[in-house]
Amino acid sequence: MVEITVCGTAVERASAERATVTVQSRWSAPRPDEAMRAVAEAHERLITDAKGHESAGAAESWHADRVWISHHEEWVGEGQPRRSVYTAAASVTVRFRDFEVLGTWIGVVGLHQTHEVGGIAWSLSEETERERAKAARTRAIADAVERAGDYASAAGLGAPVVDAIQEPGTTPPAPPRGKARMATMAMESADAAPAVSLEAGELEVRAAVEVRFVADALRHVV
Structure with missing residues (x-):
């Protein structure tokens, strides 16, 4: 694992x-x-x-x-x-x-x-900000899933399965007892929470999420 x-x-x-x-x-x-x-x-x-x-x-x-x-x-x-x-x-x-x-x-x-x-x-209005933040969080999860899939494929692993989700800056979840940490494929920095950048014209609503996956090594049949 x-x-x-x-x-x-x-x-x-x-x-x-x-x-x-x-x-x-x-x-x-x-x-x-x-x-x-x-x-x-x-x-x-x-x-x-x-x-x-x-x-x-x-x-x-x-x-x-x-x-x-x-x-x-x-x-x-x-x-x-x-x-x-x-x-x-x-x-x-x-x-x-x-x-x-x-x-x-x-x-x-x-x-x-x-x-x-x-x-x-x-x-933005409060309603629009909530809507955009929700959409950004949903896309951030999809981005994490895609990244994990790319790393797993490159490393010759099976399909990754979500094990833990957290926002950057929060306390990391404790790893389950008895499970050895074999490898960490990637960790990228990001802002601690969704934030709105104020500027004229279009405004940006950002989201970032840290996701831990687990994947099995593929077995080769001789």
Whole structure:
């Protein structure tokens, strides 16, 4: 009996369905109340926009931070006293379904000096991600079976039979007592769990699985 351990992998692709963007309101002033007032007004406008996009169905969800303020001393010039600067900031994060509405909103908020638009994180809906992950896991098993078959054929062994399955990064199953480990034909590295790579356009859902097979040596008839 020979053991064959392989890693099966698969990648499923789907077009981005969600876009998450964070817009931060930030303002600096020589007085704390000035900085707080400017940011509070800008922040409230963003929250109103976020609520409106969610109500209209263009956005799936949103959340906002509280306004906070920091202070530092700014160097003015040689021999001059340092100047106190107060910076207030707060952010609103919105997860959009409608990319056209998102583009329009970014164009509008970007005109305000108090607003800083962060990068966009592209993702799939939860339903699509589950479906693609399930399909990727199924294909990863099929890939492992094919790999094991190739190794068994090349080594002159019989058809391999699944003995254990695990995701990379989990605790390996203990080998059955009394069974000697005769050989390990292959082991390939892979990511610990299915993961989604965020990028514009098509997104990837990956799966990897480690499978241990056993195969008998073929008997030659003289």
